[in-house]
Amino acid sequence: MTSSSLCATINIAIVIATLVLNFVSAFPQLEQRYASRAITLPKRTLLTNSDGTFNRDKAIVCNAATAFKYHRNLLMLQESNGGALPAGMKLIDIPRAHIQARGAWQDEESLTDENDDSEWAGMITIGQPDQKFLVDFDTFNPSLLMLAGSSDLWIPSSSCNAEACSAKHKYNTTSSYTSRNETGIFSIEYGDGSTVSGSIFSDTVTVAGVKVRNQKFSAVTNLSSIFASDPVDGVLGLGFPSNSNLSGDPFFVSAVQQNAITTKAFSFYLATNNSELYLGGTNPKWYQEPIEYHPVNKSNGFWQVKNASINVGGAKVLSNFDTIIDSGTTIMYGPPDMVKEIYAKVEGAEVFDSSEGFYSFPCDNVPKISFSWGGEKFVISSENFNLGTTSQNASTCAGALAAKDLGLGDVLLLGDSWMKNAYHVFSLEKTAVGFAKLK
Ligand SMILES: *[C@@H]1O[C@H](CO)[C@@H](O)[C@H](O)[C@H]1NC(C)=O
Ligand SMILES: *[C@@H]1O[C@H](CO)[C@@H](O)[C@H](O)[C@H]1NC(C)=O
Ligand SMILES: *[C@@H]1O[C@H](CO)[C@@H](O)[C@H](O)[C@H]1NC(C)=O
Numbered sequence: 548m549t550s551s552s553l554c555a556t557i558n559i560a561i562v563i564a565t566l567v568l569n570f571v572s573a574f575p576q577l578e579q580r581y582a583s584r585a586i587t588l589p590k591r592t593l594l595t596n597s598d599g600t601f602n603r604d605k606a607i608v609c610n611a612a613t614a615f616k617y618h619r620n621l622l623m624l625q626e627s628n629g630g631a632l633p634a635g636m637k638l639i640d641i642p643r644a645h646i647q648a649r650g651a652w653q654d655e656e657s658l659t660d661e662n663d664d665s666e667w668a669g670m671i672t673i674g675q676p677d678q679k680f681l682v683d684f685d686t687f688n689p690s691l692l693m694l695a696g697s698s699d700l701w702i703p704s705s706s707c708n709a710e711a712c713s714a715k716h717k718y719n720t721t722s723s724y725t726s727r728n729e730t731g732i733f734s735i736e737y738g739d740g741s742t743v744s745g746s747i748f749s750d751t752v753t754v755a756g757v758k759v760r761n762q763k764f765s766a767v768t769n770l771s772s773i774f775a776s777d778p779v780d781g782v783l784g785l786g787f788p789s790n791s792n793l794s795g796d797p798f799f800v801s802a803v804q805q806n807a808i809t810t811k812a813f814s815f816y817l818a819t820n821n822s823e824l825y826l827g828g829t830n831p832k833w834y835q836e837p838i839e840y841h842p843v844n845k846s847n848g849f850w851q852v853k854n855a856s857i858n859v860g861g862a863k864v865l866s867n868f869d870t871i872i873d874s875g876t877t878i879m880y881g882p883p884d885m886v887k888e889i890y891a892k893v894e895g896a897e898v899f900d901s902s903e904g905f906y907s908f909p910c911d912n913v914p915k916i917s918f919s920w921g922g923e924k925f926v927i928s929s930e931n932f933n934l935g936t937t938s939q940n941a942s943t944c945a946g947a948l949a950a951k952d953l954g955l956g957d958v959l960l961l962g963d964s965w966m967k968n969a970y971h972v973f974s975l976e977k978t979a980v981g982f983a984k985l986k
């Protein structure tokens with residue numbers, strides 16, 4: 548299901564920031580050139596309490612959410628792969644307590660802080676006049692990348708009578724004069740067995756100022772109840788085009804064809820404030836050239852980059868392993884043996900929560916950890932590695948790399964604790980991830 552990134556860090560409140568200066572509209576060529584757009588993602592959830600202590604309870608829930616999500620991703624990968632998983636990957640059973648923790652946390656969050664959600668969601672408009680929808684920008688839900696439908700747009704239809712549709716914004720084809728009926732039925736099944744299906748339409752779709760005419764999408768009439776508690780109305784997939792179930796161009800491709808954007812890529816700048824998703828290229832405001840691109844093998848649906856190495860204090864500890872880049876994950880995870888090897892090189896490090904895989908280190912000596920993929924070394928700042936003191940007034944701090952077997956093999960899963968240290972370009976055109984140093 549789409550709200551899998553339970554412990555991602557970005558609020559659903561999104562400010563659409565138009566980068567194009569008003570005068571540019573008067574000059575079509577300029578408008579074209581600057582037609583990429585930024586979506587500002589204002590607030591982040593952190594695992595450090597305001598008193599500087601590590602929020603262990605929340606971190607445990609994030610662990611559970613990550614385990615749950617990758618369990619499901621691997622189930623789907625197995626299914627789409629004819630019952631087998633790629634070499635090195637295996638399904639890990641999820642302890643029941645973890646699923647319960649996840650549920651409890653969800654309830655608690657929705658009661659206490661409705662805005663503290665975790666999806667990459669933002670408003671889009673469909674039709675003339677505008678009908679508004681809150682959609683999950685499905686860039687980082689790998690489970691969707693590997694499925695038909697991962698690059699599709701769907702929102703509920705005004706003729707959806709399912710209970711799950713009741714509180715959502717619904718698309719009314721007859722009240723948009725640019726709406727057209729298309730042939731065929733859209734249907735996708737998510738990893739948890741939930742289904743979404745409905746008729747296909749085309750209409751004008753606008754995302755962060757990027758306007759696309761005759762975009763195919765589905766107004767769904769069948770929405771499984773699991774979506775009822777999800778704050779978003781639908782999903783706008785930014786996955787690889789081959790994964791469309793609408794037999795039409797995905798939003799990204801249409802946007803390029805219609806010159807609304809020039810490049811099939813989106814980029815993330817993640818920071819404490821002003822995090823940004825940039826559609827259609829990169830925003831030079833945040834990074835320094837060059838961008839170092841590394842190919843991804845899109846067959847398993849993950850943004851998985853090979854040949855990584857990790858250094859502690861300048862010395863190489865491990866090399867030639869794979870990494871998965873995922874902003875839907877809060878911290879960083881690795882298999883217990885790899886993580887143990889890494890912390891063995893950190894002075895004063897020790898396990899402080901063996902069941903959850905958390906390690907600590909002396910707060911006055913935060914390790915200098917860096918990654919490279921055969922090129923530049925990208926350092927994780929101490930602010931990003933240090934999750935806070937292990938208890939009040941303690942002199943040991945929790946590290947943002949935890950030991951957890953997610954079934955991914957010898958792979959480090961790099962979430963926001965990593966992503967905050969570099970600019971990331973997800974290029975569908977190059978089938979590659981680009982890293983660049985921050986300004
Ligand atoms: C991509 O991954 C698939 C499945 O893991 C594998 O069979 C294939 O050989 C890989 N392709 C390349 C070019 O590495
Ligand atoms: C859809 O819009 C039309 C025209 O505006 C309106 O008459 C109709 O009641 C709407 N249908 C629903 C289900 O809201
Ligand atoms: C388009 O489809 C909608 C709902 O599926 C239907 O109500 C409408 O009559 C159709 N319009 C045309 C012109 O066929």
Ligand SMILES: *[C@@H]1O[C@H](CO)[C@@H](O)[C@H](O)[C@H]1NC(C)=O
Nearest residue numbers: 741742743744768769770771
């Ligand atoms: C909705 O999906 C369920 C599960 O796939 C299916 O059994 C049901 O027939 C569908 N309902 C409609 C109205 O398409």
Ligand SMILES: *[C@@H]1O[C@H](CO)[C@@H](O)[C@H](O)[C@H]1NC(C)=O
Nearest residue numbers: 695733734735791792793794
């Ligand atoms: C979309 O998916 C459904 C269900 O898997 C399938 O029946 C249908 O043929 C697919 N449509 C396209 C255009 O791929």
Ligand SMILES: *[C@@H]1O[C@H](CO)[C@@H](O)[C@H](O)[C@H]1NC(C)=O
Nearest residue numbers: 589590591818819820821822
């Ligand atoms: C982020 O924003 C908050 C609230 O506006 C402010 O207090 C804080 O100093 C900002 N942090 C940075 C690193 O700019």
Ligand SMILES: *[C@@H]1O[C@H](CO)[C@@H](O)[C@H](O)[C@H]1NC(C)=O
Nearest residue numbers: 854855856866867920921922
């Ligand atoms: C892999 O990384 C090593 C450094 O650890 C580098 O020397 C090598 O060129 C890289 N290989 C590729 C194919 O990028």
Ligand SMILES: *[C@@H]1O[C@H](CO)[C@@H](O)[C@H](O)[C@H]1NC(C)=O
Nearest residue numbers: 598600936937938939940941
């Ligand atoms: C932490 O230190 C503060 C100030 O010295 C003190 O008031 C507080 O009781 C201490 N907390 C614990 C848990 O020791």
